[in-house]
Amino acid sequence: MHALLFSLLCVLVPAAQSSHHNRPREVRGADQNGKYILQAEGIRAQFIPYGASITNLFINDTNGVERDIVLGFDNATHYSIDQLHPHLGGVPGRYANRIRNSTFEIGGEEYHIEPNENNNNDTLHGGPNGWDYRNFTVVAYTQDSITFSIVDPDGEQGFPGEVISYITYTLSPYTWHIKMVALATTKKTPIMLTSHTYWNLDGFQNPDSDTALNHTLHLPLSGQRIGVDNILIPDGTILPNLPGSVNDFWTQPRQVGFNLDDPDIVGNCGFNCSGLDNCYIVNRDADGPYDWRTKGPVASVSSNFTGITVDIFSDQDAFQVYSCVGQNVCSSSVF
Ligand SMILES: *[C@@H]1O[C@H](CO)[C@@H](O)[C@H](O)[C@H]1NC(C)=O
Ligand SMILES: *[C@@H]1O[C@H](CO)[C@@H](O)[C@H](O)[C@H]1NC(C)=O
Ligand SMILES: *[C@@H]1O[C@H](CO)[C@@H](O)[C@H](O)[C@H]1NC(C)=O
Ligand SMILES: *[C@@H]1O[C@H](CO)[C@@H](O)[C@H](O)[C@H]1NC(C)=O
Ligand SMILES: *[C@@H]1O[C@H](CO)[C@@H](O)[C@H](O)[C@H]1NC(C)=O
Ligand SMILES: *[C@@H]1O[C@H](CO)[C@@H](O)[C@H](O)[C@H]1NC(C)=O
Ligand SMILES: *[C@@H]1O[C@H](CO)[C@@H](O)[C@H](O)[C@H]1NC(C)=O
Numbered sequence: 231m232h233a234l235l236f237s238l239l240c241v242l243v244p245a246a247q248s249s250h251h252n253r254p255r256e257v258r259g260a261d262q263n264g265k266y267i268l269q270a271e272g273i274r275a276q277f278i279p280y281g282a283s284i285t286n287l288f289i290n291d292t293n294g295v296e297r298d299i300v301l302g303f304d305n306a307t308h309y310s311i312d313q314l315h316p317h318l319g320g321v322p323g324r325y326a327n328r329i330r331n332s333t334f335e336i337g338g339e340e341y342h343i344e345p346n347e348n349n350n351n352d353t354l355h356g357g358p359n360g361w362d363y364r365n366f367t368v369v370a371y372t373q374d375s376i377t378f379s380i381v382d383p384d385g386e387q388g389f390p391g392e393v394i395s396y397i398t399y400t401l402s403p404y405t406w407h408i409k410m411v412a413l414a415t416t417k418k419t420p421i422m423l424t425s426h427t428y429w430n431l432d433g434f435q436n437p438d439s440d441t442a443l444n445h446t447l448h449l450p451l452s453g454q455r456i457g458v459d460n461i462l463i464p465d466g467t468i469l470p471n472l473p474g475s476v477n478d479f480w481t482q483p484r485q486v487g488f489n490l491d492d493p494d495i496v497g498n499c500g501f502n503c504s505g506l507d508n509c510y511i512v513n514r515d516a517d518g519p520y521d522w523r524t525k526g527p528v529a530s531v532s533s534n535f536t537g538i539t540v541d542i543f544s545d546q547d548a549f550q551v552y553s554c555v556g557q558n559v560c561s562s563s564v565f
């Protein structure tokens with residue numbers, strides 16, 4: 231698998247032009263592949279209860295050819311069977327990314343959660359039975375919107391307290407909206423949710439490349455990133471993305487793989503790892519009050535082959551970019 235992952239709470243806007251009223255009506259079920267189909271002008275998407283995942287996102291390219299620009303399996307049943315589990319398009323929970331030593335403290339009490347990474351030295355994406363290993367419940371479904379819900383019991387994976395969450399996806403013209411709500415109903419507990427969508431804006435149809443390494447990436451507000459140790463656990467530092475350095479996607483747009491010949495790329499995404507798997511900070515407070523919906527994208531990615539651009543808007547102060555390092559064992563034909 232060769233793709234680009236943006237992991238964040240976001241609204242995604244490829245050149246939106248709004249015009250009409252397209253109100254929901256009937257409630258239907260999943261199709262024969264177990265997928266729930268949503269559509270709006272210029273965009274069609276499919277979702278499944280497993281991990282509240284997106285499986286397909288169709289958009290026409292500049293030549294009018296329809297492209298599926300996210301990664302997903304053809305049949306919903308395959309998600310539970312797949313052994314690699316690359317968190318394909320789902321919502322990791324209750325805590326996305328890594329928790330050091332699978333241990334944390336709240337109110338003087340120490341909690342030990344289920345480890346599942348680096349020889350059980352840490353917990354990734356909520357543990358071996360994190361949210362994106364489970365089927366959510368569909369609680370609302372219309373022509374252009376779907377809401378998934380999950381109840382995560384007290385003590386599940388070692389986390390304290392029950393959490394109830396609602397994930398709502400809505401399509402409007404050329405736009406995919408993501409809204410995530412999580413309620414800790416009984417105890418204080420760490421919660422961090424995201425959309426773990428993998429993008430290939432060529433839909434794997436580019437004869438010159440089956441990767442996203444030639445996509446252009448711009449992170450205009452991210453002059454800094456979170457410092458991490460060898461296994462990508464934050465080490466308490468905030469690092470500058472110096473102009474021209476391997477993490478500089480802010481001074482100008484650059485190809486995702488522009489830095490692969492730079493010796494500094496070795497170790498950039500953990501021990502002996504060359505590529506991107508980093509948390510970039512969004513710096514926009516200094517400009518004064520802002521509305522994240524109109525302030526401009528925190529990230530833009532585009533492909534010359536299809537002419538498709540994805541602009542990502544977010545109300546969050548950071549987001550992770552993953553260039554799919556370490557996953558070349560997957561055959562791209564699987565997807
Ligand atoms: C998807 O998988 C299920 C379970 O194996 C199967 O019943 C269904 O026919 C499959 N859908 C298609 C379109 O093959
Ligand atoms: C792409 O264009 C075709 C032809 O106009 C149209 O039928 C189709 O719905 C479009 N696809 C999307 C995702 O809008
Ligand atoms: C999730 O639902 C699918 C049906 O789409 C089913 O095949 C699968 O076994 C379920 N997985 C889990 C973990 O419940
Ligand atoms: C890791 O957690 C264990 C308890 O599970 C604790 O005994 C140990 O001291 C912790 N190690 C570090 C390095 O924090
Ligand atoms: C993880 O823990 C084991 C001991 O349980 C240790 O040998 C190993 O070096 C640790 N780190 C990684 C990255 O696996
Ligand atoms: C595509 O990306 C690779 C890896 O970064 C680079 O070597 C190559 O020159 C790029 N190709 C084009 C046409 O830009
Ligand atoms: C680091 O990667 C290089 C190149 O792939 C490899 O030759 C080397 O054995 C690796 N080192 C370790 C300690 O894994």
Ligand SMILES: *[C@@H]1O[C@H](CO)[C@@H](O)[C@H](O)[C@H]1NC(C)=O
Binds near residue numbers: 444446485534
């Ligand atoms: C995209 O095409 C433009 C115009 O041909 C060219 O200047 C630019 O370098 C290309 N970008 C990439 C990432 O290939």
